[in-house]
Amino acid sequence: MFSTIISGAICGMNVMLVHVEVDMAQGLPGFMMVGYLSGEVKEAGERVRVALKNSGISIPPMRITVNLSPADIRKEGTAFDLPVAVGMLLSLGYIENEAVSDIMIAGELSLDGKVNPIKGVLPLVRKAKETGMKRCLVPEENRNEGAVISGVEVIGAATLKEALCYLKGEQEEKAPKKKPAGNKTKKREKAPDFSEIGGQTAAKRAVEIAAAGFHNLLLIGPPGSGKTMIAKRIPGILPPLTMDERLEVSSLYSISGLLGSEETFITRRPFMSPHHTATARTLVGGGRIPRPGIASLAHKGVLFLDEMPEFGQHVLDMLRQPLEDKRINIARIGGNYTYPADFMLVGAMNPCPCGYYPDMNRCRCSLTDIKKYQSHISGPILDRIDMCTEVSQVAMKELTQKIKGETSASIRKRVIKARKRQEDRYGGKGYGYECNAGLTVKDIRKFCGLDEKELKLMERAFATLQLSARGYYRILRVARTIADLDESEKIKEIHLAEALSYRMEGNKYWER
Ligand SMILES: Nc1ncnc2c1ncn2[C@@H]1O[C@H](COP(=O)(O)OP(=O)(O)O)[C@@H](O)[C@H]1O
Ligand SMILES: [Mg+2]
Numbered sequence: 279m280f281s282t283i284i285s286g287a288i289c290g291m292n293v294m295l296v297h298v299e300v301d302m303a304q305g306l307p308g309f310m311m312v313g314y315l316s317g318e319v320k321e322a323g324e325r326v327r328v329a330l331k332n333s334g335i336s337i338p339p340m341r342i343t344v345n346l347s348p349a350d351i352r353k354e355g356t357a358f359d360l361p362v363a364v365g366m367l368l369s370l371g372y373i374e375n376e377a378v379s380d381i382m383i384a385g386e387l388s389l390d391g392k393v394n395p396i397k398g399v400l401p402l403v404r405k406a407k408e409t410g411m412k413r414c415l416v417p418e419e420n421r422n423e424g425a426v427i428s429g430v431e432v433i434g435a436a437t438l439k440e441a442l443c444y445l446k447g448e449q450e451e452k453a454p455k456k457k458p459a460g461n462k463t464k465k466r467e468k469a470p471d472f473s474e475i476g477g478q479t480a481a482k483r484a485v486e487i488a489a490a491g492f493h494n495l496l497l498i499g500p501p502g503s504g505k506t507m508i509a510k511r512i513p514g515i516l517p518p519l520t521m522d523e524r525l526e527v528s529s530l531y532s533i534s535g536l537l538g539s540e541e542t543f544i545t546r547r548p549f550m551s552p553h554h555t556a557t558a559r560t561l562v563g564g565g566r567i568p569r570p571g572i573a574s575l576a577h578k579g580v581l582f583l584d585e586m587p588e589f590g591q592h593v594l595d596m597l598r599q600p601l602e603d604k605r606i607n608i609a610r611i612g613g614n615y616t617y618p619a620d621f622m623l624v625g626a627m628n629p630c631p632c633g634y635y636p637d638m639n640r641c642r643c644s645l646t647d648i649k650k651y652q653s654h655i656s657g658p659i660l661d662r663i664d665m666c667t668e669v670s671q672v673a674m675k676e677l678t679q680k681i682k683g684e685t686s687a688s689i690r691k692r693v694i695k696a697r698k699r700q701e702d703r704y705g706g707k708g709y710g711y712e713c714n715a716g717l718t719v720k721d722i723r724k725f726c727g728l729d730e731k732e733l734k735l736m737e738r739a740f741a742t743l744q745l746s747a748r749g750y751y752r753i754l755r756v757a758r759t760i761a762d763l764d765e766s767e768k769i770k771e772i773h774l775a776e777a778l779s780y781r782m783e784g785n786k787y788w789e790r
């Protein structure tokens with residue numbers, strides 16, 4: 279007898295509906311699986327057969343053919359085990375046809391009949407809802423993750439037996455739970471707060487501007503000055519994620535297998551801080567079965583590169599594409615995968631190998647050493663960093679003073695206000711970006727017009743700073759954000775002057 283079960287395949291960020299067709303016929307016993315499958319999928323036959331046996335179900339010797347359609351998309355992973363098993367049981371008449379109508383099934387089986395967790399349950403359930411399905415049968419461990427999507431009943435099965443019980447409509451003590459246990463978001467330790475940072479007024483101001491316009495930022499300063507401390511606090515002043523962003527970011531984490539019982543839905547801005555020994559692949563993603571890289575897991579949040587010159591140049595250069603396109607494409611024989619990667623790049627670095635340049639009383643490095651160290655950050659990457667700020671050594675009295683610094687919540691209020699202005703300007707108007715950092719050259723003319731006084735200042739700066747066209751536009755984008763923080767529609771001289779200062783701080787280290 280022939281049966282069809284609906285499941286899904288994850289292709290990049292998309293889910294394709296997959297029909298798992300099972301045919302069981304008299305004849306020479308055997309098991310054949312077709313439909314453009316990767317190795318793990320082909321092995322499903324063995325896993326399913328043994329899992330069924332160990333769940334107390336014996337399959338008569340028959341010729342079993344499984345086809346996963348459509349045939350033109352490559353299917354990877356082990357999530358087809360459960361639908362194949364259910365398809366076989368349906369063919370054998372263990373369950374009724376009605377039991378599998380309007381249900382999506384996905385899950386891996388282990389030999390003892392347990393249902394193991396899989397990647398991508400959140401986008402699978404989303405797809406099920408989109409296509410009008412009413413129920414999803416998923417591994418118990420993924421149930422809460424799927425239950426985030428309303429309007430679809432998500433059933434978790436810990437074993438093949440439980441799944442079967444549910445589909446047969448049997449009540450057993452160990453019947454699978456239908457009701458979600460509530461969406462869990464990780465109870466993380468209290469987020470670090472800007473009020474804990476003494477002094478550093480200038481750096482804090484730069485960070486606020488960067489957060490308000492989603493500008494890439496480089497923090498330069500001696501060891502122990504608080505660069506890492508500052509960077510870690512940036513997500514706390516970014517505006518909250520919108521519901522759509524939460525779903526998108528959570529989907530990325532779901533297909534990466536990073537949602538679990540601790541955290542089933544991402545509600546906070548990501549902060550990713552890869553070690554400088556990270557490979558290009560871990561950073562931008564890839565692998566035989568492509569998975570999102572760290573840059574994608576930082577989507578809508580902060581990608582922090584601490585000790586930036588220590589990263590391999592090749593690795594840093596891999597960030598050019600996401601910095602430009604806000605997404606990452608991975609080409610594979612099985613198809614092209616695209617993952618979003620719209621992050622705020624925050625870099626931190628010592629100014630020289632010993633860390634104390636330009637303090638010539640303490641710096642022990644030769645000029646050649648310094649140049650070499652700084653050149654680890656290549657022009658193309660430097661070109662995409664909107665702002666540089668020096669983080670200087672804090673004075674003792676700033677560490678001991680009783681008055682607490684401004685809290686993250688209070689800084690965030692201003693950031694949100696400035697974002698609101700940007701949203702009013704760009705939102706829903708087809709510009710393709712939401713923040714000043716995304717302003718195109720064409721739109722800069724429209725939104726960053728300068729009056730005579732400001733033009734004069736820009737002219738002088740252009741000559742003295744030897745600006746490139748790129749540098750010129752970058753300054754205007756930052757100036758636009760400073761004006762927005764100041765609630766000014768016009769970019770005024772003081773806004774421009776401040777934007778220029780973040781350029782000049784970088785120019786001390788690089789001639790560009
Ligand atoms: N401005 C500051 N206020 C309070 N503590 C600070 C400050 N700057 C540095 N510290 C302390 O020094 C430690 C080292 O700071 P860190 O951020 O790691 O420096 P860097 O990354 O610049 O080398 C921090 O963990 C913190 O305890
Ligand atoms: Mg550090």
Ligand SMILES: [Zn+2]
Binds near residue numbers: 643
């Ligand atoms: Zn030095």
